[in-house]
Amino acid sequence: MSAKSDVKKILKGEFTYKTLPMSAMILSPPTSPEYKTGTWRVKKPVIDQSKCIRCLLCWVYCPDMAIMRLEDDHVKIDYDYCKGCGICVSVCPVKAIKMEEG
Template structure:
């Protein structure tokens, strides 16, 4: 993001945009990564409901992958997955 001069900033420190933190890649923090095995997934969405980082991608009520740009590798998804290693597995980056 370019640094604006003081006269060009919105007044009062307001951020007049929504959700632009998607531009900030917290995925770089990760030391472990969850790996998804679609064939073992039952799409229960436990990983999705417990994800602190809105990083489980869901389309039409189905798990479709992981947002590695933002996933911090906390491991909650794999731990809470009822299918365990069959569907989600933590591996070293």
């Protein structure tokens, strides 16, 4: 069972107390990526890729795992999950990330 189908079934009430897994265990964790926290954001961080030195500090310090580390160690922001806290902006040593409206 995939995480997505599991969550959908539970939310739709398709599981009853008889068919729920024992002690309502979540059998396909992690299911939290189904919940998009990007809607909490007020301002959004934007990376200037030409300034990025691939130090990965933003990736290490992001509390929401919203910064994706690509194959070549470049980073990309996953706006589905970014809550817009601005930690990446404050830890960036070359000021390659800026907060923008929207």
